[in-house]
Amino acid sequence: MTDIEIARECKSKDIKEVAASLGISEDNLFMYGHSKAKVLCNGDKTNSKLVLVTAMSPTPLGEGKTTVSIGLADALNMKNKSVCLALRQPSMGPVFGMKGGATGGGYSQVIPMEDINLHFTGDFHAITAANNLICAAVDNHIEQGNSLDIHRVTFERCLDVNDRALRNITTKYGSTSFNITAASEIMSILCLANDFDDLRNRLSNIVIGLNSNDEYVYLKDLNIVGSLLVILKEAFNPNLVQTLEGTPAFIHGGPFANIAHGCNSVRATKMALSYSDYVITEAGFGADLGAEKFFDIKCRYSNLKPDCVVLVTTIKALKYHGGVSKENILTRNDELYIKGFNNLVTHYENIKKFTSNVVVCLNKFNTDTNEEIKLLSDFCRNNNIPFSISTAYSDGGVGASDLADVVLEEINSANDFNLLYDVDLSIKDKIEKVAKEIYRADNVLYTDGVLDKIKDIENNNLSNLPICVSKTQYSLSDDAKNIKIGGYSITVSDIKLYNGAGFITVLLGSVLTMPGLPKKPNYEKIDLVNDNIIGLS
Numbered sequence: 001m002t003d004i005e006i007a008r009e010c011k012s013k014d015i016k017e018v019a020a021s022l023g024i025s026e027d028n029l030f031m032y033g034h035s036k037a038k039v040l041c042n043g044d045k046t047n048s049k050l051v052l053v054t055a056m057s058p059t060p061l062g063e064g065k066t067t068v069s070i071g072l073a074d075a076l077n078m079k080n081k082s083v084c085l086a087l088r089q090p091s092m093g094p095v096f097g098m099k100g101g102a103t104g105g106g107y108s109q110v111i112p113m114e115d116i117n118l119h120f121t122g123d124f125h126a127i128t129a130a131n132n133l134i135c136a137a138v139d140n141h142i143e144q145g146n147s148l149d150i151h152r153v154t155f156e157r158c159l160d161v162n163d164r165a166l167r168n169i170t171t172k173y174g175s176t177s178f179n180i181t182a183a184s185e186i187m188s189i190l191c192l193a194n195d196f197d198d199l200r201n202r203l204s205n206i207v208i209g210l211n212s213n214d215e216y217v218y219l220k221d222l223n224i225v226g227s228l229l230v231i232l233k234e235a236f237n238p239n240l241v242q243t244l245e246g247t248p249a250f251i252h253g254g255p256f257a258n259i260a261h262g263c264n265s266v267r268a269t270k271m272a273l274s275y276s277d278y279v280i281t282e283a284g285f286g287a288d289l290g291a292e293k294f295f296d297i298k299c300r301y302s303n304l305k306p307d308c309v310v311l312v313t314t315i316k317a318l319k320y321h322g323g324v325s326k327e328n329i330l331t332r333n334d335e336l337y338i339k340g341f342n343n344l345v346t347h348y349e350n351i352k353k354f355t356s357n358v359v360v361c362l363n364k365f366n367t368d369t370n371e372e373i374k375l376l377s378d379f380c381r382n383n384n385i386p387f388s389i390s391t392a393y394s395d396g397g398v399g400a401s402d403l404a405d406v407v408l409e410e411i412n413s414a415n416d417f418n419l420l421y422d423v424d425l426s427i428k429d430k431i432e433k434v435a436k437e438i439y440r441a442d443n444v445l446y447t448d449g450v451l452d453k454i455k456d457i458e459n460n461n462l463s464n465l466p467i468c469v470s471k472t473q474y475s476l477s478d479d480a481k482n483i484k485i486g487g488y489s490i491t492v493s494d495i496k497l498y499n500g501a502g503f504i505t506v507l508l509g510s511v512l513t514m515p516g517l518p519k520k521p522n523y524e525k526i527d528l529v530n531d532n533i534i535g536l537s
Contacts, residue, residue: 003105003537007113010244016041019485020243022084022275029221029432030237032121035112035272038237039250043274049411050273052306053282053290054297054351056313056344057483058473059320061329064105064363064393065282065312069270070243071108071392072310072407073280077247078397079404084272085110085249088264089239090117091124091256093162093515096523105449106393110241110249111337114533123190124181124254125159126235130228131158131186137224140171147220149211150258155219156185164516170315176239179513180338183259186470189267190236191253192301196229199371203228206500207462216460219500246398248276257284258473259319259513261293261503285473287311287347288438296420297466297503308357308411313344315368318376321483331368337372341379343447346476346485350438355417357410359386361403366394386410423464427454430467431492431506439476440486453495462499471508 001009015037019029023043030038053069069085081150087110090102101117103110110116119125135157142150158179159166166178185206193199204220211217219225238252252268255261262284263269271278283290291309299305315328315337322335322340344360351358360380362373373389380387388406389400400475421433428444435441457463471490472480476492494507507513525535 004113004533005103005110006107010111012111012242013246015123015240015242018248019240022248024240026459028194029240030234036115036121036239036241038234039240039271040237042271043208045276048273048276049278049307050113050269050304051278051308051310051407052291053241053280053312053412054108054287054294054312054347055285055311056347057286057288057315057321057476059161059317060326060474061316062085063312063314063317066102067104067106067108067259068281068312068361068390068400068403069280070104070110070247070249071390071397072403073247073249074108074114074243074245074392075400075404076278076280076395077245082277083247084276084279085243085247086264086269086279087249087251088282088284089120089123089251089254091180091254092118092160093180095536096526097162097515098518100522105537107244108392108398109244110251111244112241114536116241116251117536120251122157122237123235123239126231127158127184127186127190128158128181130231131181131184133227133231133495134206134208134219134224137222138216139171141222142173146155148217149388150209150217151212153209154204155185155208158186162515162517164514166202167512167514177514180256180259180515182256183252183513185501187253187255188260188498189502190232191255191261191263192298192501193236194266194270194302196236197202199232200225200229202502204500204502207463207497212454214456214459216462216499221258232255236267238265238271245271257290258294259470261297261468261511262290263294263298266298266304267336269304276287287351288476289469290469291351291472292420292434292438293468296411297468300419300423300466301502305415305417306355307415308359308407309351309355310407311344311348311351311358311360312363313360313376314363314365315372315376316365318344323483332369332372334372334375338375340375342485343476343483346440353418353420353437356415357413359388359406359410361385362389363393364389365393423466427457427463427467427504431469434467434469435490439490441477441488441490442486443489445489447491450492450495456496457495457504462497463504465499466503467506468498468503469506469508470511470513472511478511
């Protein structure tokens with residue numbers, strides 16, 4: 001059966017029952033039918049354990065972090081542990097583009113998968129509306145006399161659709177562009193704000209442009225923050241759903257990890273921790289992107305820290321990063337397969353720079369051979385790397401039972417948590433730190449104009465922010481086709497200040513903040529037949 005058919009056959013609980021299992025009363029729910037609700041306040045649990053799921057460098061084939069995350073939560077639930085998931089909501093751009101949905105797969109899914117992959121509770125639409133109201137207000141201010149002396153506008157529009165034509169547009173007020181909503185500053189602000197006052201403050205501190213003296217102009221000067229809060233009021237509350245096996249799941253926010261910071265909202269993670277003893281969360285793409293930003297941005301601003309990290313790998317990914325082509329990925333090639341272990345080990349070593357407790361998990365596919373699995377298992381054992389195998393895709397929570405046992409053993413070990421850099425380092429020093437220690441680059445190059453943008457940030461005394469690096473997810477370098485580790489330079493192609501979000505976006509290579517559609521987009525497979533959605537995965 002397809003993912004959507006499996007999800008549709010599930011006999012789900014009423015969301016009130018799911019909430020009650022956590023001790024959440026109906027008074028603290030804002031209902032969206034029987035399958036989803038917004039939760040309005042935190043619980044009172046303390047000293048809960050947080051598990052982060054990340055991965056080695058991905059491939060176009062998909063590695064299944066979300067599937068593993070859901071399976072692990074279901075397995076802990078089966079062991080009578082108090083557990084919640086805290087995940088991101090998918091963006092509709094990739095749903096209709098190339099990647100497809102992001103609610104897990106097989107028998108390890110969150111439901112209702114159609115709603116979560118599409119409009120859900122309208123959070124993305126609220127974020128898009130708030131973002132674009134800012135742009136309209138900026139243009140109106142300029143039209144009405146420009147008393148703030150806005151000389152150059154830096155804040156950009158957004159849309160939750162892949163549309164390459166919007167990468168460069170011309171309006172009455174000059175050249176600009178659209179980001180995809182998942183890469184917008186408003187998305188990052190909603191996901192990083194700790195509470196409503198913090199949300200107000202972050203919105204106020206958005207930089208909308210520069211005046212004729214190259215001084216930043218802030219959103220608070222437009223008197224629009226109150227209206228934005230009204231738009232985002234309901235979107236700021238986390239959404240509660242469930243897995244196929246009835247495990248509670250908070251799904252809130254959806255910043256991309258290759259462009260933005262790649263983690264669900266701080267508010268949802270803290271809410272999940274306040275209602276359960278164990279929380280499983282996920283950071284997007286490979287550990288060089290999502291996990292690094294989870295540590296250096298999300299943890300820095302929220303005082304969160306993971307008690308254990310699960311590093312997901314697949315035999316296909318190990319082959320791919322060893323040099324096997326996508327077309328030959330199912331062909332046995334032990335030499336290149338073993339060579340691909342280098343990518344996994346690099347991510348493992350990188351994570352150990354932040355935290356002590358790391359488990360490698362093989363997300364098993366039915367094409368994996370026993371011989372290939374043994375090579376990886378023996379390698380991990382010989383290098384004292386905790387290792388487990390998950391078959392949650394085909395077996396649900398039962399398939400992640402051993403992973404749950406390994407995590408429970410590892411999670412109680414002493415955990416020395418560190419951040420990679422001090423924010424008071426210069427912008428260039430922070431970039432170099434991440435480039436050399438995480439991406440294993442030899443040096444950093446800058447394209448024309450980038451150093452001037454760095455100078456603008458420094459002159460406005462805003463350089464003491466963490467950096468959010470945007471690059472390809474398919475390689476440790478800034479070149480998607482370069483699977484080597486080390487021996488290359490990375491090139492900073494642009495700098496964007498997301499002062500409201502609280503970070504400096506550093507774009508590497510040819511990364512784009514508005515994706516395009518592939519030759520055969522997923523929207524060609526999706527339809528509505530007899531009031532049932534088909535083709536969504």
